[in-house]
Amino acid sequence: MNLNLLRLASMALIVGTLAACSTRPVATVDSSPIPELRPAPGIPAAAPTVTGAPVAFPKSRWLPVAWSDLPGFESDALHEAWNAWLKNCERPTPAFAGLCSEVRRLSIATGEEQRAWMQAKFQPYRVEAGDGNADGLLTAYYEPQLDAARLPGNGYNVPLYRLPAGFGARKPWYTRQQIDTLPEAQAALAGRAIAWLRDPVDALILHIQGSGRLRLTEANGQVRQVRVAFAGTNDHPYKSVGRWLLDQGLVRDATWPGISAWIAANPGRVNEMLWSNPRYVFFREEPLEGLDAEFGPRGALGVPLTPGRSIAVDRQSIPYGTPVWMWTPGPTVALNRMVFAQDTGSAILGAVRADYFTGWGAEAGEIAGRLKQNLRLWAFWPRHLTPGTGR
Template sequence: MVHHTISSSRPSASSASSRIRSMNRFLGASRVWVVVALIVGALAACSSVPLSEPDAAPAEATASAAPAPGPVLAQGRSRWVPVPWSELPGFADDPLHEAWNAWVRSCERPPAAFVPLCPQVRRLMLGSADEQRAWMTGQLQPYRVEPLDGSTEGLLTGYYEPLLEATRQPTATHTVPLYRPPATLASRRPWYSRQEIDTLPEALAALRGREIGYLADPVDALVLQIQGSGRVRITESDGSQRLVRLAFAGSNEHPYRSVGGWLLQQGALRDASWPGIRAWVARNPHRVQEMLWSNPRTIFFREEPLSPLDAAFGPRGAQGVPLTPGRSIAVDRESIPYGTPVWLASPGPLVDLKRLVLAQDTGSAIVGAVRADFFAGWGPEAGELAGRLKQPLRLWVLWPRQPSR
């Protein structure tokens, strides 16, 4: 899944407190879906490989111990500095079973270093938080992620999966098409820009018959393309409805340009959050097309069915596994490999996050050592969180310990 992040301004203190409470409730509720959906699969996937008892020391003993001897590791744009477990804020309090869902998913396509540990990860799906914590402190070494210039603080933003209404055929109200990739996509690089797609007969001809469905609002179509995936309730020609996922299937390979940034440059607004953008759209309907064309990049989709199990997870990320709400992040692959468990600490101001997450996705705006995009889930509350999340970040990768010599 390839997505982009729109910069947003901070909400006022008076309006943020109610949102934070709502967002925390939302994150907690979304976890229940995932726990129930995955537990049967975890039982089926359990291996007969026993846990390593000698290394599974109590968390109280190991969390304060000095890190295993070892050098600072170089990893692309970052360096990893070994630290004791006591450096990880909130490690003793995180309900780890919620993150275990994402970890079991990562074990479907694990990094080579985690292949030997994945049978134990699957077995611990049904373990207590204390058992999971003890196993982690026995098997893994925390490394603080730093850029090469040594700064330890970065930026956390968010993304989500929109939930939209569409029709299979165009109607008087639903006229904005969503397309599958055109057959000529590979023959012209970059392909036609967003403005050219809307205005050139040859571009329109290449997309004829590639329509998946139609939305009522062109801004909703832009949001769907920026996020890279979405859930769409499609009304068929016979009036029946079904919920499907539209997943990223390609782009026209033009650079992404933020419409919020364009509006700021125009002096049209000061609040570049999605609520601010939509308020400007409502006041300036005659300039919406101009705003849309400021971003030349267009995304094409493929339609996927949503089974009950699929519906409990997000779309597949760049790692190739489904994303888990609140426990999957997008990272810079040059700094953190896909499938790596990561300790994330971001103290606000919007929401306080100290938790185990899995590096399972990427995004064109996610560049740098201490940089992450937090997958908030789907629907309006997830959109509210993702659209406003922009706060300080620290990261620690949790990497398998080297065998003692």
């Protein structure tokens, strides 16, 4: 794995270019300007009149549109999206449960057959804010992949903890600094380490993402792949360490070159930087073998995420389990594809807002670390039901 590439993506996460999902702690989103979104050539700026009426959600409005309004719908590789749909059907929401037998049958159908079925069964709705603004923001997240050891030593001295003993009795729990320094906090965590990492910055990356894959060296020397998944937090707010460096006047811009140069020049202050973020995440260990390795962690819907086909949304804008058409013109990557609302997050807020699951490892991290661009969304709802309900 290209560790420099992973470092580059990771530090982009730390300074807040990614937003966090329910399986991860809260992260902040960079407030720098993003380019104005304009319709691609051949795509109408406004939807034609269609049967149906707008539907109001707490944080969005859905406007029924024609299928021809969806940019690129005829060219999407729907068979790839069907894997995510099959996962949805493991825990279907009421609106979509009745269609799961047909979804399973169509898993071996052609793209044309799948498209025709969707057009017959679903009404597309353009998702927009209450004021009619259909433009929004897309970010991304991924699973870091790191080396770890079951026991401390040989450079592995940074723990990843399970939930502590007596966790529910104290809220908020100890801060990150207190966990590292107070004897009573360390006593509550005695024997609770799942694994040990070499680098506290790598641990913070896992805390930001809330899930990761470990190449874990067991006590007997055997190496195996495991997942550490989000189990809970200490209930303190997330603070960006990049923002802390800027506010302290220690760097002029919180990019990877600036932060890495500061760390190299100030090794004795790394803990001070890390402690500026009081939030701490606890994990649970999950096996990672067979089919499990082909999917990501479980999102808020309770099903494993599918790389490139799962998104996190504001649940007050788009209900869990909803098929969604996503259009983003770049500049990092242009995407016209069907995805599924399978996750959420405290920083994923607004009508047209999504966090896109890119997968795991260095390549996924490199994309996730750079992805911050304009977005439009269309939600699909069964024609015989009122949007947002199972009736």
